[in-house]
Amino acid sequence: METVVKKNYHRNTQKYKKTLVKILITIIVAIVGFTMIIPFLWMLSASFKISAEVMELPIRWIPKHFTPNNYKAVWNIGKSAARDYHFGLSYFNSLKIAFINLFGAVLTSTMAGYAFAKINFKGRNILFLGYLATMMIPQQVTLIPKFVMFSKLNLIGTHLTLILPGIITVTGTFLMRQYFMQIPEELKESAYIDGANEFQIWARIMVPVAKPSMASLAMIVFLWNWNNYQEALVFLADWRLYTIPVSLTNFIEETSTQYNLIMAASASALIPVFVVFLAGQKFFVKGLMAGAVKG
Amino acid sequence: MKLSRKAKRNMAGYTFILPNLIGVILFTFIPIVYSLIISFTNWDFTKGFGNWNWVGFKNFVDIWSDKWFVDSLKNTIVFAVVVVVFTLIIALVLAVVIDRFCYAKTPIRLALFMPYISNVVAVAIVWVMMYSSWGPFTQMVKKLGVDNPPQWLGDYKWSLPSVIIMTIWGGIGYAVMIYTSAIQGLPRDVYEAAEVDGAGEIRKFFALTVPFLSPTTFFLVVTTLISSFQVFAPIQLMTRGGPGSSSSVLVYYIYQSAFSFYKMGYASAMSWILFILLFIVTMIQWKQQKKWVSY
Numbered sequence: 001m002e003t004v005v006k007k008n009y010h011r012n013t014q015k016y017k018k019t020l021v022k023i024l025i026t027i028i029v030a031i032v033g034f035t036m037i038i039p040f041l042w043m044l045s046a047s048f049k050i051s052a053e054v055m056e057l058p059i060r061w062i063p064k065h066f067t068p069n070n071y072k073a074v075w076n077i078g079k080s081a082a083r084d085y086h087f088g089l090s091y092f093n094s095l096k097i098a099f100i101n102l103f104g105a106v107l108t109s110t111m112a113g114y115a116f117a118k119i120n121f122k123g124r125n126i127l128f129l130g131y132l133a134t135m136m137i138p139q140q141v142t143l144i145p146k147f148v149m150f151s152k153l154n155l156i157g158t159h160l161t162l163i164l165p166g167i168i169t170v171t172g173t174f175l176m177r178q179y180f181m182q183i184p185e186e187l188k189e190s191a192y193i194d195g196a197n198e199f200q201i202w203a204r205i206m207v208p209v210a211k212p213s214m215a216s217l218a219m220i221v222f223l224w225n226w227n228n229y230q231e232a233l234v235f236l237a238d239w240r241l242y243t244i245p246v247s248l249t250n251f252i253e254e255t256s257t258q259y260n261l262i263m264a265a266s267a268s269a270l271i272p273v274f275v276v277f278l279a280g281q282k283f284f285v286k287g288l289m290a291g292a293v294k295g
Numbered sequence: 296m297k298l299s300r301k302a303k304r305n306m307a308g309y310t311f312i313l314p315n316l317i318g319v320i321l322f323t324f325i326p327i328v329y330s331l332i333i334s335f336t337n338w339d340f341t342k343g344f345g346n347w348n349w350v351g352f353k354n355f356v357d358i359w360s361d362k363w364f365v366d367s368l369k370n371t372i373v374f375a376v377v378v379v380v381f382t383l384i385i386a387l388v389l390a391v392v393i394d395r396f397c398y399a400k401t402p403i404r405l406a407l408f409m410p411y412i413s414n415v416v417a418v419a420i421v422w423v424m425m426y427s428s429w430g431p432f433t434q435m436v437k438k439l440g441v442d443n444p445p446q447w448l449g450d451y452k453w454s455l456p457s458v459i460i461m462t463i464w465g466g467i468g469y470a471v472m473i474y475t476s477a478i479q480g481l482p483r484d485v486y487e488a489a490e491v492d493g494a495g496e497i498r499k500f501f502a503l504t505v506p507f508l509s510p511t512t513f514f515l516v517v518t519t520l521i522s523s524f525q526v527f528a529p530i531q532l533m534t535r536g537g538p539g540s541s542s543s544v545l546v547y548y549i550y551q552s553a554f555s556f557y558k559m560g561y562a563s564a565m566s567w568i569l570f571i572l573l574f575i576v577t578m579i580q581w582k583q584q585k586k587w588v589s590y
Contacts, residue, residue, distance in 0.1 A: 021396065022396050022397065022398065023398070025392060025396040025397060026396070026397045026398045026399065026403075029389065029392055029393055029397055029403055030399070030403060032389065032407075033402075033403045033406035033407055034406070036406055036407050036409065036410060036464065036467070036468070037406050037409055038431070039410075039418070039421045039422065039425060039464075040409060040413075040421075042421065042424075042425065042431065043417075043421045046424075055429045107314075108314045108315040108318065109315070111311045111312070111314065111315065112311060112312040112314075112315035112316070114311060115307070115308045115309075115311035115312045116312070119304055119307055119308040119311065120304060120308075121304055121305045121307070121308025121309060122305050122308075124308060127312070127316070130324075131319065134319065134323045134324070134327070136570070136573060136574060136577055137323070137327055137570060138524075138525055138546075138566065138569050138570055138573055139525065140525065140527075140546050140549055140550075140566045140569060141326070141327060141330050141563075141566040141567065141569070141570055142322065142323060142326035142327060142330065143553075143566075144330060144333070144553050144559055144562060144563055144566070145325070145326035145327075145329035145330050145333075145563075146322060146326055147553075147554075148329070148340075148344075148559070149325075149326070149329075152344065164318070164321075164322065165318070165322040167318065168314075168315055168318030168319055168322060170319060170323070173315055197307075198303075198304075198307035198311070199307070202311070223412060226414065227413075227414050227415055229415055229416055229527075229528045230527050230528065230546075230550070233531075234550075234554060244414065244416075245414060245415065245416040245528075248414075248416040248417060248420065249416055249532065252420065259424060262420055263420075263421070263424075266414075266416075266417035266420050266421060267417075269414045269416070269417045270413050270414055270417050273412050273413065273414065274409070274412070277408075277412050278405075281405075284412075285472050285476070
């Protein structure tokens, strides 16, 4: 009897100890996690401050004169701004390009991925090898020729410079092919015997089962496009065409030291991706694992 | 006329990949060839199309006596290696600790992940301000008793490390996510057996977790190395390669040569040096994968 109690007591203290250690480590890791988001908190706090308060020392995390005016100025709500930064237009441009490219890239990748995985056409393997080889070529190699090509075609100064290459992704094609490879051949064969053609098989059988993978791809494509900086910088020469990343850099040059405005603009730029990410966390992570390198 | 099944298959296959293939040919294959061609010329964009002379390997020879190129190459390698080593060590420890000893795993991982999905321009802006003389970094260093805090981005010695710190901060979340999904697939019975044998947490970490995760580490080393070799936006936004050439990297110098100085031939040649760098990394991956991965 006594030994049982002792044993239980021993086990319980060990359990408590374990819980205590776990709580302690959670706190430490939470602090690490918290330092990771400090830049965001700092940005958020500065975006609600009046200009004079931003550079105040020591740093005041909760604004003394809390004001939404910075956002109003950035977005030119109620024509309140001293000048129009056309931030809303850039926002619209970014969303437009991101969504066109998202639908385009998912469609072309799902089609080509299916063909590479499930249709045994002549020259398939050679072509696929060619695709894989291009994944090793850095974007910067093709940037200059693309710029030259687009200038020659008079496309510099249109969004087609980002859309035409953007609706094609080798990484996405690879991702979808990998997915279709796992689908058993029988599924296709039985539909084939029932008289369905390749297009019907793709549209009615393959696309429905591939939806989770398509969602993953859609999310990484959105992320790539929303954050695409270098190409936008090179190809978009006019404020009417600017996307958010370029618009932000332009914004800094125009406002120079109005950090509260810059912070409000930056915070506005981050929101869509956070929303998309939180909404589809699982798909997002899966997609990012497959498409670590943009292409 | 009735087509044979084989002919139908070929037709279906090419119909499915056609949109994708046209895009890849136009925006990847042709640009690659074009880039290779102009890298052997002295083409200046301002002189117009076709107005170039063949110079053979001159560009590939000249770059080695170009101080900016050599410095940029060195900085790129230092940048990539330091980022990879620190990102992966921190991420591995965090991933294991979060998985084994933490409550509220998901919110913590989400917090770590936020920087990775954030718009690079917005993030760079925030960090420029954090590094400013009135920002939290300078404040922190001052509090630690340093009278003359470094000027971070404006400092010869600190400019590159400052960007490196930001990049590590931005990449940890991704590596933690990838490690986490690998950790969840680890064989539990092996750990239980080790516990029976009296192995402590530290021992289990080094004797089991690290070797078990070596394929994941390898994947992360390669992907992080490749994306670090291509770093551009933070440098362009935060330091413009300065002061001097202290933080210039390859892609930034390529961008400058092509789109500020319009030396297209010279810039293309440099982009092929970048390709060779990435090619070496990929080849090492192919060859060493079997040897390095230790189970």
